[in-house]
Amino acid sequence: MRFDEPVLLYGAGREANSTRQFLKRIQPELKVFVTVDSGTADVPETEIIAAADLAEAIATRRFGTIVKSPGVSRYKPIFATAAEAGIAVTSNLNLWGATYRQDRTVIAISGTKGKSTTATLVHLMLARSGLDAGLAGNVGLAPLEIADKHAIVVFELSSYQTADMSFIPDVAAITNLYPEHVDWHGSVERYYDDKLHLVDRDGSFAVALGHAASGNSRVAKAVRDHRRLVKPLSEEQAIALEGAVSRSRLKGAHNLDNAILAAEIALAVGATMDGILAGVAAFRPLPHRLEEHRIGDITVVNDSISTTPEATKAALAAYPGRRTALIAGGHEREQDYAELATLLAPRGVTTLVTLPVTGQRLATAAREAAPDIDVTEVPDLEAAVTALAQKREKFDTVILSPGAPSYNQFKNFEERGQRFVELCRTHFSDPQS
Structure with missing residues (x-):
């Protein structure tokens, strides 16, 4: 990957800093700008362009690509202005896909709630099964930080990230679907569409659904072909998993649902049942989640x-x-x-x-x-x-x-x-x- 024109980072958080390090590594001489809507633009080796000056910067083509942070809504009018000017808008996640996706097994997990716990459990289950797996996205590392370090990558993704995700995972999972983030997406309908973009697309990939998602008619429509769905647990596996969860730090019926979904995903990519049970036992509640x-x-x-x-x-x-x-x-x-x-x-x-x-x-x-x-x-x-x-x-x-x-x-x-x-x-x- 090579950029022929300067790049603008829109946002200055963790992902923006990760993107800056990636650009420095692959193209040290590249000019990089940064814009924020609020707060400080504290990204090393960048030049600040004020948000109020972005339209003029686009008109004079000071950069050829915008790398948007997840918290910045893709529906801001400035991105339509950029598109009309032929300036590409991408993300840390999509740069990872363009650079590192090939020859990796990718598991992408989203949903309104439970995605962090589910992704963490999948990672633990794979690791305890002896598989080379890493965790990235909203938990673990930023996508470009995990780079090519693992053969299997588990991504925990928000609707901000699934909205314009450009590459296809091997397994796409939805935990559940409730209204949220209306301010970013502009409407509940758009939130649902952006969240379900993870599964509502062409491609030969498997789909895993949490208990609440599996009974949702909107999710069912997005899945398109239900032959995509991963194999459910056998009765024997379900009993063993429920016993492990009852002895673990996973509290509540919703976390049993998360564990079942995680086990189905992990089995689909080669985990063992022993590894799955060991992963449940190793789970520690994530900060600020019960x-x-x-x-x-x-x-x-x-x-x-x-x-x-x-x-x-x-x-x-x-x-x-x-x-x-x-x-x-x-x-x-x-x-x-x-x-x-x-x-x-x-x-x-x-x-x-x-x-x-x-x-x-x-x-x-x-x-x-x-x-x-x-x-x-x-x-x-x-x-x-x-x-x-x-x-x-x-x-x-x-x-x-x-x-x-x-x-x-x-x-x-x-x-x-x-x-x-x-x-x-x-x-x-x-x-x-």
């Missing part, structure tokens, strides 16, 4: 990665028989909380504290659906934990599972989760310890 802490006499669960009501439902279902305080709410993405509100009391929620902006809708729905639940609306996470500290007799478990993104108050879900645990340690630690 991340459990014991603080004083309270179980604290950091599920900050929860950005949909469906994820919050799964988190509550993972802790049956508890008296639970739930903290929920966040950035507006047109989430529907009506069903979640009806499930709070049956799932053991005694106390609900809601955060702006979406928390207001959840609080209203909860007061109507479950009037016995103690509902408090607060302005921020610190106020939420402070409020709960005054109600300790009402719960034995505190779960942060916002059912919404964090962007209105935090940089990302990781920062939100870390702050939550810090606040709980401050308010719930045993003063004698």
Whole structure:
């Protein structure tokens, strides 16, 4: 691969830095620009072009290719302007495909929720089976960082990445499909189309579907030919897997579904059943995904990665028989909380504290659906934990599972989760310890 004209990196995060290192390696003399919509453009050996100056830079053809970071919506009008000018728009993932795809087995896993856990499990199952596998995408390494290091590459991909993914995997997997990221995609319909672009295409590749995806008519249509579907587990394999999951750190019915999907994928590319069971045993919960802490006499669960009501439902279902305080709410993405509100009391929620902006809708729905639940609306996470500290007799478990993104108050879900645990340690630690 060689670029005849300078390259613009749109975005300055992890993938942009990975792309810059790749370009430096393959073409040291190449001129590279960088543009960001907000924050700092901290990418080594680049020249900044302000977002306001991009149209002029395109008109004067200061670069011939734009490498777009996933968080930058492909539907921004500037990309249509670039296309009209004959300037290519690509991604870190697609550069990996053009450079390293050949002679590798590629597993691409997406879905609204569960994709990180499923991808991590697939990687563990393959590795414990003695296969040379690597993990990349939103977990593990950025695509261009993993390069050609492994014979098998497991990609965990967001809808931002599947939307314009240009190469075909050997196995494409969808965990489930619920509305999300409407602000990036512009509509729920477009989100579904972009997510399902992973499977809704020509090519001889296998398809694996999670339990929720397999019953979704939109997913079924996207699969096209159901002869593509990987072989399901035998009854004997399913029993062995369920036993392994019950002894593992995988909590909740949704994680059993993730493990079944991962096992089907792993078997399809040569894993052994022994390796699969060993992979389940080796699994450790990913940060901010039902991340459990014991603080004083309270179980604290950091599920900050929860950005949909469906994820919050799964988190509550993972802790049956508890008296639970739930903290929920966040950035507006047109989430529907009506069903979640009806499930709070049956799932053991005694106390609900809601955060702006979406928390207001959840609080209203909860007061109507479950009037016995103690509902408090607060302005921020610190106020939420402070409020709960005054109600300790009402719960034995505190779960942060916002059912919404964090962007209105935090940089990302990781920062939100870390702050939550810090606040709980401050308010719930045993003063004698």
